[in-house]
Amino acid sequence: MYRRVIVVVAGALFSLLGFVAVIVTDLHDRDFPHAIGAHTKLGLDFSSSRLDDREALAKLRTLDAGYGLRMVKVAPDLVDDTDRQVFVSLNDHGAPATFRWFNGGVAAVVDVSRLAHSPPDGTYLVTGKREHLDAFVGRLVDDGVRVTRTDASVLRSLAFVVQEGSFAAAVLAAFALIVALALLWLSMTARSRALRVLGGCPTLRIQVRDLGTFTALLAVAAAVVALGFAVGVGVSRGREFVGTCASALVGLQVAVIAVSLVVALVMSATAWPSAAMLATRQPAVRSLRTAAAVLQVVVFLMVLAAAAPAWAAYRYSAAAAAEMAQWKKLADQVAVRFGVSDEEMTRVEPRVGELVRSAEELDTVAFSYAFDRRVWQGDFGEYSAVAFVNRRWLALMGADSASRMLTSVPYAEVEEMVNREFGETLALLKRGEQPVAELLARCAYFRPSDGFRFPVSDGGSGGGLTFRDDVLLVVVPSVYEAINDRNLTSMMSTSNVLFTGVTRTQELLARHGLSPQGLREDGFTGELRVVYIAEEGILRAQFLSYAVWLMTLSLIALVVAFAVAVGIYALIAALLHAKRDFPLRLAGWSWWSIVRGRAARQVLVGAVLVLAVVFFQRPQPMWPLLAAAGLGAVLVPGGQVLAARWCFGRVSRRQL
Incomplete structure (x- = not known):
């Protein structure tokens, strides 16, 4: 019976690891799409390069064609479905127009025209020849490009998953569960082992036989699960993914079995039957009580320590989904990237001011510039940041007149603070001779409503979003009227000023002499380029959403492991108390009366552990930890009752 229990529980554990292997396969396919033959990933950063965006793209295409690398750039689809990825082929090398992911989704391969308004920085996949890859990287490094190279490796994908905080806790829970199985095996074979020791059987033979049988049981469960997952992946996803999934699953299974054998060997050695125990006819499992x-x-x-982080992961999943939604709203927003010298930057400042004024008239410019309290080192009162925005930014983030996201703040409540903290700064930023106090009085003030986190772009952040529930929003009546040309140019260079639509923005640039042709005609050597602002944000939000899903699965794994472990430990306790429980039950005692003493001791120890976790971890909020403690308070007595009933039945039938 106990052998079947071990096989079934081990099968459930290995099935859980099978799902981990599926996740690893999915992640590996996301990093290196199998359908297009990706084998190397390159991260390219041209910020320190001598090449401008146009020259960088041209050089990449030339080197790609010359070395036969068949490179594609990873980018979000900003045209049809903004939460999908597209793969931009640098040169026409016969790649399929679409291909299918491991998870069943469809990705598109598009031509290089998609990069006309995108920066050259980003992630590229190599799908062609490998032999000239080092030379390609060397050529880029010589031009000042920072290159990060990652070769495809299932072990690396597996290590990445295991290193995730909550997921690592699930792997540790899996190890704890397999150790529990080893403890169960030792407890069930303790009597047989004691008799063999008493009969003079060599220690090595006993260890080899016991651990060999235990390993065989685990191997049977592992083989059945591995075969099942291989068939399932092959049928549902394609035979090309079987190797990756099988490699990840077998690697996890071997690691878990190896740990279980080492721990079982240690526990067996420390709980070896002694002569005194044999002479006094004590229960053979008594020596395993401490280990149990x-x-x-x-x-x-582990469960208590993971409770609060698990709730944080759930809340983070909502935040990640919200961030993805906000980045989608910015999918058609563009920033202007300046590829000019400092002297030329000064010369274009008046044109930039006129550009912003024209865009405001068309309602196509959004502005957000937030001051963080810690960076500013000021006193913002109850607010962690103060963000200067315009109405267009509020509309992009969904805070229109019908929205409940924002609550109005009377100017009188914040007048003293904003004048004190930003009076001198605004005196340098503002346009014309208007007094700072008058400008601030004309602004509208809002804060996020209870339960809402509003996205703002921190000053100089390069277009990143920060979601805050305690930010003061200062809505300026006009970006052009509030900020002078020099500072508008500076804020545009850090992507704190955004425009709607590539074509419309290019038309505005041309109208104000800021197009590449217009600048060259006026003697400029540099140029201004229009780039999508949402690309990196959408990709980052996609990954974070997936990571949150992994953490959710890890939480489920941890709860399952805890429930199974409690059941096994309760069974060991029942075996240790079987001689006591049997006559009490025959005397008419209820099961709860029989197990109440040992269950109460365990609950008391659990309460001490809860207090210790509260003291050291100080979780906020507290209720996830209390819920985990409540789960333990229910499972421990319940497991004790069920285990005692099982042992009573075995003793009644003289099977124990």
Whole structure:
């Protein structure tokens, strides 16, 4: 019976690892799409390069064609479905127009025209020849490009998953569960082992036989699960993914089995039947009591320690989804990138001011510039940041007149603070001779409503979004009227000023003499380029959403591991108390009365552990930890009752 229990529980554990392997396969395919033959990923950063954006793209295409690398750039689809990725082929090398991911989604391969308004920085996949890759990287490094190279490796993808905080906790829970199985095996074979020791059987033979049988049981469960997942992946996803999934799953299985054998060997050696125990005819499993108690405490501590982070992960998943939604709203927003010298930057400042004024008349310019309290080192009162925005930014973020996201703040409540903190700064930023106090009085003031986190772009952040629930929003009546040309140019260079639509923005640039041709005619050597602002943000939000899904799965794994571990430990406790419980049950005692003493001790120890976690972790909020403690308070007595009933039945049938 116990062998079947071990096989079934091990099968459930290996099935859980199988899902981990599926996730690893999915991640590996996301990093290196199998359908297009990707084998190397290159991260290119041209910020320190001597090449401008146009020259950088031209050089990439030339080197790609010359070395036969068949490179594609990873980018979000900003045309049809902004939460998908597209792969931009630098040169026409016969790649399929579409291909299917491991997860069933469809990705598109588009031509290089897609990069006309995108920066050259980003992630590129190499799908062609490998032999000239080092030379290609060397050529880029010589031009000042920072290159990060990653070769395809299932082990690297597996290590990446295991290193994720909450997911690592799930892997540790899997190890704890397999150790519990080893403890169960030792407890069930303790009597047989004691008899063999008493009969003079060599120690090595006993260890080899016991651990060999235990390993065989685990291997059977592992083989069945591996075969099932291989068939399932091959049928549902394609035979080309079987190798990756099988490699990840077998690697996890081997690691878990190896750990279980080492721990089983240690526990077996420390709990070896002694002559005194044999002479006094004590229960053979008594020597395993300490190991069982320690392991149960460790597993319960893992659950308690993971409760608050799990709730944080859930809340983070909502934030990640919100960030993805906001980045989608910015999918058609562009920033102007300046590829000019400092002297030329000064010369274009008046034109930039006129550009912003024209865009405001068309309602196509959005502005957000937030001051963080920690960076500013000021006193913002109850607010962590103060963000200067315009109405267009509020509309982009969904805070229109019908929205409940924002609550109006009377100017009188913040007048003293904003004048004190930003009076001198605005005196340098503002346009014309208007007094700072008058400018601030004309602004509207809002804060996020309860339960809402509003996205703002921090000053100089390069277009990144920060979601805050305690930010003061200062809505300027006009960006052009509030900020002078020099500072508008500076804020545009850090992507704190955004425009709607590539074509419309290019037309505005041409109208104000800021197009490449217009600048060259006026003697400029540099140029201004229009780039999508949402590309990196959408990709980052996609990854974060996926990581949150991984953490959710890890939480489920941890709860399952804890429930199974509690059941096994309760069974060990019932075996240790079987001789006591049997006559009490025959005398008419209820099951709760029989197990109440040992269950109460465990609950008391659990309460001490809860207090210790509260003291050291100080989780906020507290209720996830209390919920985990409540789960333990229910599972421990319940497991004790069920285990005692099972042992009673075995003793009644003289099977124990």
